[in-house]
Amino acid sequence: MEMVVVAPPAPGKLEDLKRRFFATPLQALLSLISLAIMVFLAWKLLNWAIFSAVFTASGGPEACEAAAGACWSVIAARWRIILFGLYPFEEQWRSALACVSVVVMTVLSCIPAFWTGRRIALVWGTGTALYYLLMKGGVLGLPYVGEEAWGGLALTLFIFVTTCLIGFPLAICLALMRRSELPWISRTTGIIIDGVRSLPLISILFTFAIVLPFALPQWLVGDKLYRVILGSALFFSAYQAEIVRGGMQGVSAGQEEAAMALGMSYWQRIGRILLPQAMRNALPATINQFVISFKETSLVVIVGFFEILASGNAAYGTGEWRFAYVEVYAFIAFIYFVFVFSLSRYGAFLERRMAVGER
């Protein structure tokens, strides 16, 4: 017997629209309100940022201030101070190259082919060394530039990268110690982790920048930048340690028992069995932690660093551009947004990618 299948008539564009947005009076109302808000905001924003905006600095700040829209000429006039801070003008290409090296390093470490311990260490090691060489100079004919002159986006990236570079191994150590079978080690580490986590980052940065020099012998004080990086790395590692520990708890106990039965040593078990699986479990949360700590580098402005937020404050703070604070903050927010949004999108992509392997 033959069955006759009658396909329902394909809904037209209009029908589809009606079904999706105007199914019930309430839905219609909601759609209309949302649409009104969107159109209003989009129009306001576009009008401010593009249609009535001034892009060139030809008229000077006065002509710019009179404009109805945004005054992007403040960025044209001040982008160098925002991106590079107080770095010597002729040498700013080095600061730019250093930023590029950090970005390339981050992009490389996002590619799965680089996800072995050795390769990732190599990428991050070379990237950071390259950055340091370019910024500091003193070799290969590059003039020396001290840390106190570093600033802007380059400083933000440096703090972020070194925080992760120091914080990540520290986090793994802390996580391993917290799950140690020796009660005093696990308990003490637990107190350290929970203690750091209960404090706000600002107070830790403040302690490391301003209070710690009192508590250190003269020869150990070092530059404020490195102390603050240490503090921020400690904070990062306390959070990351809990994430790694969570990942370790997701590895079934049988795995370790099997490794033990094979006669593997502690370090073999950790390095070859436990950590690879734990890191896989912890990857989404880890990316999230990277995102958070990138945003939190901005807090160093409080202990007196000239990173991108402070250089932004300086860019509009002086005399003639005093009115253009919205434009400067929008520019900085956009830079942060590009970095943070792409990182978090990457995190979402990873989560989808890993869900494929779930059974």
Added chain:
Amino acid sequence: MVSLLRNQKVRNALLQVLYVGSLAALVLAGIVIARRNLADQGITSGFDFLYKSTGWDVNFSLLPATANDPYWWFFLIGIINTLFLGTIGLMLATLVGTIVGLARTSSNELAQLLGRTYVDIFRNIPLILQVFFWYALITHLPTPRAAHEAFGMLLTSRGLYIPFPNVGGVALALAILAVIAAIALPVWLGRTSRLSQPFGERSAIQLIGAAAALACAVLILIIGRLPDEPFIDFPALQGLNLRGGLRIPPEFSALAIAIAIYGGSYIAEIVRGGFKAVGKGQMEAALSLGLSPWRVFTLVRLPLALRAMLPILANQYVWLMKATTMGIAVGFTDFFMIVALTINHSGQTLEAIGILMAGFLAINLSLAAIFNRINKAIALKGNQLRG
């Protein structure tokens, strides 16, 4: 000796002693060096300084404060400021987050898009940048002479002036308590009244309770009003200055707005996750029982979602409470800024840092305790736990 080291137990004990001992030695050495360095600067350690007068002022305080007050009083003011800003920020952030989160979970695609755009934009910009932005925006508002006016409120570069009832401090505190009771009473009545009572009767009791508490609040305000003054004090221009009303300083409003917007974007995601965790079958069951959509939402969907999101929400609240320390960026005298100022002015570095740690530990632990209690109260009980 070598054979002793081969013994696992001895090795373990040694390892632990070494670890804890070296950490303790590090901390002790730090304290000893710090005490010596501070003593060289003529600062004696100890907590005696708490009873000395500070000699500086705070720009925001709910309690009376002068430069003659002792340090312990300023620390108390700092903690209260932090809690006050935190509470207002949390409430606003929860409000924003609930609205945006509901928009994201709604069946309307346009509302979803709106919610997602909000979350994507504000979650990806650091909080301190948003604080700076709002602070700059508010301090660039017109001077009092050219203030924006709306609903009796005045928007100026010196802050937001709002009309305020002319009542004494005690009456105000009592009235606030009564308002809190008006919110808490219906919840409590709803929990204690018998489930066998018909639904309409229960909600009537709840309504009466809330109304009675609100009436109490109004009564307290009327009794406690200051004599010979208009009941509600409107801000108005007098000469070059504004008189009357309540002034909300720019520092406070910038922080509260930033925390509300930034925290709201995080809470929106938590709310969305909570609603996503509610099983489809439970909603279908509720609908098939003939409950109206509103009833399904308030009686089934919301309580279940709340249960799923509360633990994450508690973490977020603790985080937001700590975020009040951004106050130092714009000069709001929160707990951390008081500590920083104390270190600057008195040099009692170690003691102040100790107080800072103790204060935040206390705040975090009490928040955690409150949420654990709430969590326990609404968690699944008994044998209804099923996979």
